[in-house]
Amino acid sequence: MVYKGLYHLFYQYNPWGSTWGNIIWAHSVSNDLINWEALEPAIYMSDPFDIKGAWSGSATILPGDRPVLLYTGDTATHEQVQNIAIPANLSDPYLRKWIKPDYNPIITPSSDMNVSSFRDPTTAWWAHGHWKILVGGRRKLRGMAYLYRSKDFKTWIKAKHPLHSARNTGMWECPDFFPVSTRGKNGLDTSQMSQNVKHVLKVSLDVTRFEYYTIGRYDPNKDRYYPDKGSVDGWSGLRYDYGNFYASKSFYDSEKGRRILWGWSNESWSPAVSAKNGWAGIQAIPRSLWLDPSGVQLRQWPVEEVEKLRAKKVELNNHKLQPGTHFEIKGITSAQADIEIMFKIPSLRKAEAFNPKWVNPEDVCAQKGTIVRGGVGPFGILALTSQNFEEYTPVFFSIFKSHNNNHTVLMCSGGASSSLTVKELYKPIFGGFVNVDLKADKKISLRSLIDHSVVESFGGGGKTCILSRSYPTLAIMNKAHLHVFNNGSEAVIVEHLKAWTMKKPFKMNN
Numbered sequence: 251m252v253y254k255g256l257y258h259l260f261y262q263y264n265p266w267g268s269t270w271g272n273i274i275w276a277h278s279v280s281n282d283l284i285n286w287e288a289l290e291p292a293i294y295m296s297d298p299f300d301i302k303g304a305w306s307g308s309a310t311i312l313p314g315d316r317p318v319l320l321y322t323g324d325t326a327t328h329e330q331v332q333n334i335a336i337p338a339n340l341s342d343p344y345l346r347k348w349i350k351p352d353y354n355p356i357i358t359p360s361s362d363m364n365v366s367s368f369r370d371p372t373t374a375w376w377a378h379g380h381w382k383i384l385v386g387g388r389r390k391l392r393g394m395a396y397l398y399r400s401k402d403f404k405t406w407i408k409a410k411h412p413l414h415s416a417r418n419t420g421m422w423e424c425p426d427f428f429p430v431s432t433r434g435k436n437g438l439d440t441s442q443m444s445q446n447v448k449h450v451l452k453v454s455l456d457v458t459r460f461e462y463y464t465i466g467r468y469d470p471n472k473d474r475y476y477p478d479k480g481s482v483d484g485w486s487g488l489r490y491d492y493g494n495f496y497a498s499k500s501f502y503d504s505e506k507g508r509r510i511l512w513g514w515s516n517e518s519w520s521p522a523v524s525a526k527n528g529w530a531g532i533q534a535i536p537r538s539l540w541l542d543p544s545g546v547q548l549r550q551w552p553v554e555e556v557e558k559l560r561a562k563k564v565e566l567n568n569h570k571l572q573p574g575t576h577f578e579i580k581g582i583t584s585a586q587a588d589i590e591i592m593f594k595i596p597s598l599r600k601a602e603a604f605n606p607k608w609v610n611p612e613d614v615c616a617q618k619g620t621i622v623r624g625g626v627g628p629f630g631i632l633a634l635t636s637q638n639f640e641e642y643t644p645v646f647f648s649i650f651k652s653h654n655n656n657h658t659v660l661m662c663s664g665g666a667s668s669s670l671t672v673k674e675l676y677k678p679i680f681g682g683f684v685n686v687d688l689k690a691d692k693k694i695s696l697r698s699l700i701d702h703s704v705v706e707s708f709g710g711g712g713k714t715c716i717l718s719r720s721y722p723t724l725a726i727m728n729k730a731h732l733h734v735f736n737n738g739s740e741a742v743i744v745e746h747l748k749a750w751t752m753k754k755p756f757k758m759n760n
Contacts, residue, residue: 251317252505253317253343254343255505256279256343256344257281257503258309259277259280259286259512260275260277260293261275261276261514262274262276262306263276263291265291268527268528268529269521269525270521273303274293274294275319275321276288277292279344283553283555284755285755285756285757287757289346290346293335297354298325298326299323300321300325300350301326302324302326303323303324304323305323305330306370306423306499307320308371310373310374310403311504316340317336318403319334319335320333320334321333322370323354328365328366329359330365330366330369332358333350333355334350335349335350336349336351357371357398357406360408363389363396364388368387368396369387370385370425371384372385373440373501377443378471380399381399381401382397382398382400382473383397383398383406384396384398384413384425385425386423386424386453387422388420391417391419392415392417393415393420393422395412395414395415395425395427396409396412397412397413413451413474414483419484420455420456420457422455423453423454423456423497424454424499425451425452426451426452426453426499426500427451427452427475428500429442429447429450429468430465430539431540432541435508435538436508436540437503437507437508437509437538437540438502438509439504443468448466448467449465449466449467450464450548451466451475455484461491461495461496462489463489463490464477464478464487465477465541465545465546465547465548466478481546488547488548489682490550491513491715491717492611492681492682492715493680493715493718493719494680494719495514495715496514497513498511498513498514500539508538509540510538511536511539512534513534514533515532515717517530517531518676519672532704534717535552536552537553538550538552544685547685549711549712549713550708550715551708551711552697552699552706552708557588559753560588560752561752562582562750562751563749563750564582564749564750565748565749567746568743568745570743571734571736571743573736573738575735575736576632579732582732582750583728583752584633585725585727585728585730586702586751586752587633587732587751587752588699588750589696589697589700589748589750590696590697590747590748590749591631591695591734591746592694592744593695593742594693594743594745595649595688595740595743596741596743597626598649598657598692598740599740600739600740601626601657602624602625603651604652611660612678614662614681615660615662615680615681618662619662624649624738625739626648626740626742627737627738628646628647628736629647629735629736629738630646630696631646631698631733631734632731633645633705633732634668634722635725635731636722636725636729641668642667642725642733643663643667643668643705643718644664644735645663645698646661646663647659647660647661647684647694647709648738659684659688661707661709661714662716663681663705663707664678664718664720665677665705665718666679668725669722669723670721670722676719677721680716681716684709684713685710685713686713693745695711699752700732703719703720703722
C-alpha cells in the first residue's frame, strides 16, 4: 500500500529460519518501490486467533486515510480465521507499530465450511453502504471466493452465495478482485465502479501453484461476478505469469494513479538446503498492470522506477540475424542487466504449421527448445550464458502458421540448463502463447530483466510474462555473458536493441 507518500510492503516471513513455519508479517518501506528499508515486523504470532501463524492478507485504506490490515490467523486447533490490525500511531508515516483489536477474530468459518481452507482476505471495496471482501476457500474440489459485508469494518456477515466459484479447480489462495479502466492505462481505486470499468478476479490455484485470472462484469446489486465470454476459470485460462510466480497481490497507487502488482518467486529445494543457504524466495519486480485495448487480457510492465537503476548503455539498430547465428552484447554487466529488443520478421512463409494438439505451451517449449531449428524461430536471447555455452537461460519466440492464415506466437524461457544440481530443484522451461497479430508489421518486442538467479521477461509489450529462476555455477558475476540468437530457417532483424547495466538497489536494516 501507499501511505503518506511511502510505499509499504508486508510479506510472509519466518524470523527464526529460512524454511516455512512461524509465519509473521515482515514490513519494509520505500519512497520509490526500488530502494527499501526494513522495519520491525508488523504482525507477530501472539494471540489465540493467530498463535500458529499470521498468514497472507491485504491492506485497505479507510476514509480519513486510516490503514487497516486484514490477515488470516491459524489457531491452536488449526482453524483459519480472519483478523485485523490497525496502526498504533497514524501520524507516523512509517507505521512502525500495529495493534490487534480485542474484537478479533472478525470472521470465523461457518459450520458448513472447510476450516483448513479459508484464507487470504482481499483488499476491501465499498458498494451500496457496505465494505466487502473476499476470502479464498474450497468446497470439495470447487474453488470459492467467499464474500463478506460490513458497515463498520468490525462486524462481518457472510453473503448467502460466493462472489464467484468454479468446479474442479481446488483451493483458491490469495484471491484479488479489482477494477480496470476500459479507457487507458490508468489504475483505479478498488471501490471504483462505472460504465467504463471492468473487473478482474485473480486466484492462485494451490493444485497447480500457478495463478489465473478472468476479466468480467461485477454486479454490485446482486454481488455477483460474471466472467466475459471466452474468459475461462481454471488452468485453461489466462495467467499473470507463465513462469515461477505465485501468491501475487495488487494495490492501487494513489500517488501515481496506477495499479501495481507484486508476485513471489519461490525456491524449490529441500528445507535442509534452504536452512543451509539462509534464505528462500524473492519478490518479483513490481509491475504496472492495465487492461489491453482489446479488452480480453491484461498487460504488465516493470514500474518506471526500475529505470533509475540503469547505468552503462549499449545500443544497436537494424542488425540482420541470419539463420543459425548469434552475437554477444558486450559493454554491460550481463549478470545484472535490463534489455529491450524489437524483432522484425521479414518473412513468415517458412513458419511451421501449428499442431492443434499443442494445448500446453510448456510442452511445446520443452519439445522444441533452442536447439531444434524451426521455420521462424526460435529467436531471442541467451541470458546468464557461460563462456562455452555449457549453461544458459534462453528467452525466445517461435512462430507457427495456424488456421485462416493467422500465426501463433510461442514464448519460452527457463533455466533448465543452469548447472547447479540440488535435489528437488525446480527449473523447467516455461512457456506461454502471445496474443499478437503479426499481419500488420511483423514485429514482436521483448524486455528482460536479468538479476543473477532470475530472468523476468515481458513479451509483446507485456502481453505474456515469464519469470524464470536460473541457478548458474559458471555464468556468474563477470563470467556471465548475454547473446542474441536466431536458430530459425528465416532471417530475423533486430530493429532496435537497448541494454543497460543495472546498479544494485539500496537496502538498509534499521
